[in-house]
Amino acid sequence: MTVVGIDKMGFYTPGMYVDMAELATARGEDPNKYLIGIGQSKQAVIPPTQDVVTMAANAAEQILTPALKAEIGMVLFGTESGIDNSKATAVYLAHLLGLPQNTRAIELKQACYGATAGLQLAADYVRVHPQAKVLVIGADIARYGLRTAGEVTQGGGAVAMLVTADPTILALDTISSYHTEDVMDFWRPTYRTEALVDGKYSTNVYLDFFKTVWTGYQQQTQRTIADFAAFAFHMPFTKMGRKGLRQILPEATPEQQTQLTTAFEASQADNRNVGNLYTGSLYLSFLSLLRHGQLAANSRIGFFSYGSGAEGEFFSGVLQPNFRDGFVEEQLAQQLANRRRVSVAEYEQIYAAQLSNDGRDVQLAVGEETATYYLAGRQHEQRQYRKQ
Ligand code: HMG
Numbered sequence: 001m002t003v004v005g006i007d008k009m010g011f012y013t014p015g016m017y018v019d020m021a022e023l024a025t026a027r028g029e030d031p032n033k034y035l036i037g038i039g040q041s042k043q044a045v046i047p048p049t050q051d052v053v054t055m056a057a058n059a060a061e062q063i064l065t066p067a068l069k070a071e072i073g074m075v076l077f078g079t080e081s082g083i084d085n086s087k088a089t090a091v092y093l094a095h096l097l098g099l100p101q102n103t104r105a106i107e108l109k110q111a112c113y114g115a116t117a118g119l120q121l122a123a124d125y126v127r128v129h130p131q132a133k134v135l136v137i138g139a140d141i142a143r144y145g146l147r148t149a150g151e152v153t154q155g156g157g158a159v160a161m162l163v164t165a166d167p168t169i170l171a172l173d174t175i176s177s178y179h180t181e182d183v184m185d186f187w188r189p190t191y192r193t194e195a196l197v198d199g200k201y202s203t204n205v206y207l208d209f210f211k212t213v214w215t216g217y218q219q220q221t222q223r224t225i226a227d228f229a230a231f232a233f234h235m236p237f238t239k240m241g242r243k244g245l246r247q248i249l250p251e252a253t254p255e256q257q258t259q260l261t262t263a264f265e266a267s268q269a270d271n272r273n274v275g276n277l278y279t280g281s282l283y284l285s286f287l288s289l290l291r292h293g294q295l296a297a298n299s300r301i302g303f304f305s306y307g308s309g310a311e312g313e314f315f316s317g318v319l320q321p322n323f324r325d326g327f328v329e330e331q332l333a334q335q336l337a338n339r340r341r342v343s344v345a346e347y348e349q350i351y352a353a354q355l356s357n358d359g360r361d362v363q364l365a366v367g368e369e370t371a372t373y374y375l376a377g378r379q380h381e382q383r384q385y386r387k388q
Contacts, residue, residue: 001174001235003316003350004126005167006119007133007329009013009287010062012055013157013274015339015370018347020152026344027147035074038152039238039268043275045342046156048353049364049374052081053092054385055158057373060135062328065161069098073104074134078114078279081140082107083383085190093137094384096373111186112234113281113307114138115159120315123172130165137161142236142277145194146348155275157353159283169290169299169326170309170321176315177216183244186308193357202308203240209312210304217302217314217358225251228316229299230263232286234306236276238268241285244304266293279307282285290323291332297321355383 020040021031028185050058064072077090089107099105108114108121113140122134139158144150185202189196210233218224219317225248233241245264249257260383270288277284289295297319305313320326342350355362355378363377366386376384 002127002130002165003167003171003281004123004161004165006161006170007164008162009168009169009283010059010160011157011284011287011332012058012062012371013044013277013335014055015351016047016342017042017273017339018045018342018344019059023271023344027151030073033122034152037239039242040152040272040275042273044155044157045347045350046141046362047350047369048355049366049369049376050371051083051355051375052079052141052158053083053089053096053383054371054373054375055094056089056139056160057096057139059139059158059160061161061372062092062331064097064135068133070100070159071133072099072135073103073132074122075099075103075137076118076134077105077107077137077139078103078109078116078138078277079107079120079137079155079189080111080114082109089139089240090137090198092383092385093302096387099167105265106130110311111307111309112236112281113305113313115283116305116313119161119163120176120313124227126163126165129360132162132164134144135160136163138277138280138283140280142276142278143194144197146351149187149199150195150197153276153368155277157274157277157280159277159280159285159287161283167320167326169323170317172317172318173315175217175220176313177213177220178313179216181214181313183258183308185310193354203243205308205310206234206240207243207247209310210247210314213304213312213314214248217316226253227300228260229295230260230267230289230293231302231304232267232282232289234282235268235285236273236281238272241268263293263295263331266291280297280370287327287332288339290327291329296318297323309312
């Protein structure tokens with residue numbers, strides 16, 4: 001059977017962050033609650049000039065040459081921060097990137113699980129059509145509201161993945177284990193811009209789902225923890241992934257426990273400095289593992305995807321020999337290092353300055369925008385996207 005998986009990965013987050021120790025102090029909390037208890041050091045601040053379409057375009061542009069663009073036959077855009085209830089973000093994206101018009105372009109929604117749905121559907125499609133190249137996106141803005149318990153778990157950004165046969169980064173295994181249940185742990189009715197969440201309950205559901213799909217995966221494959229070099233978790237905040245790993249660590253030998261814990265530290269490094277990007281979070285964690293970990297080719301990685309509401313999946317893949325050629329390390333490192341720290345007051349202003357929900361014409365202040373793709377405003381109820 002054709003080997004299919006992730007060929008290339010790009011990641012974009014805007015050029016601003018708020019420091020979590022400073023935010024803790026402003027909220028009257030002990031900084032260690034945010035830094036250690038939650039496990040976040042910096043949180044991406046999303047200006048009104050970036051939405052999920054522009055962030056996705058900025059992430060995709062990192063991995064797509066003009067020749068590759070011409071070959072893309074499908075765009076699957078996972079997001080729960082859509083900008084239109086009818087028209088798919090994938091259509092805007094395909095146009096911005098200049099993709100061929102004989103492309104299927106659709107949006108997928110199931111909270112933080114959307115990108116995983118895209119990845120698995122793309123992989124199945126390529127198994128049947130081995131010449132196909134599918135662009136899969138996970139892009140979101142995580143918003144809970146100022147001074148809420150969820151504020152410390154906000155963030156935003158986009159991950160772009162190219163799914164092909166004979167991939168450079170990861171060959172996906174065909175067996176995976178998934179689970180869906182109607183659960184009210186986190187949701188966002190169409191009239192709200194901030195999510196509603198039963199926070200503590202959501203963390204318990206996450207852990208229960210992980211146990212269920214991990215057990216199901218082992219039963220289907222006869223694999224055990226000994227078969228894995230590392231795990232990547234959906235990471236709404238880094239402590240959540242850490243709790244997930246702790247749940248299964250006792251199944252490993254002491255030596256492997258040390259190795260898996262070291263790999264986990266690599267997988268949380270970038271998420272700790274960006275925050276939650278909902279459906280892209282698992283894939284940012286995977287990228288972080290690739291960038292900061294010491295993984296050998298041919299090692300097997302386990303992935304736990306979780307989307308509130310709720311749907312979970314455990315799947316796996318095998319790292320390919322030249323996996324480091326599948327992303328542009330220098331670009332990722334510079335992007336994170338060059339961000340500007342904003343004060344809590346400035347973050348609050350930016351938070352309040354998002355595009356209004358009343359359909360009025362707006363011209364955004366784009367002077368500070370350095371990203372290739374950005375949102376310039378809204379005219380006649382249409383978002384005005386620009387490329388520089
Ligand atoms: P909270 O009530 O602010 O925090 O809410 P807490 O009191 O539970 O404290 C958090 C941790 O800090 C605890 O550690 C404390 O002990 C520790 P734990 O017991 O959990 O290990 N702590 C300290 N540590 C060191 N020094 C100190 C200190 N003080 C306390 N001084 C909560 C936390 C996560 C619930 C909240 O932020 C929230 O509601 N977040 C949003 C929901 C969320 O992220 N849920 C995750 C699972 S659901 C999911 O992943 C899906 C999602 O991504 C959405 C989607 O699918 O679309 C969210």
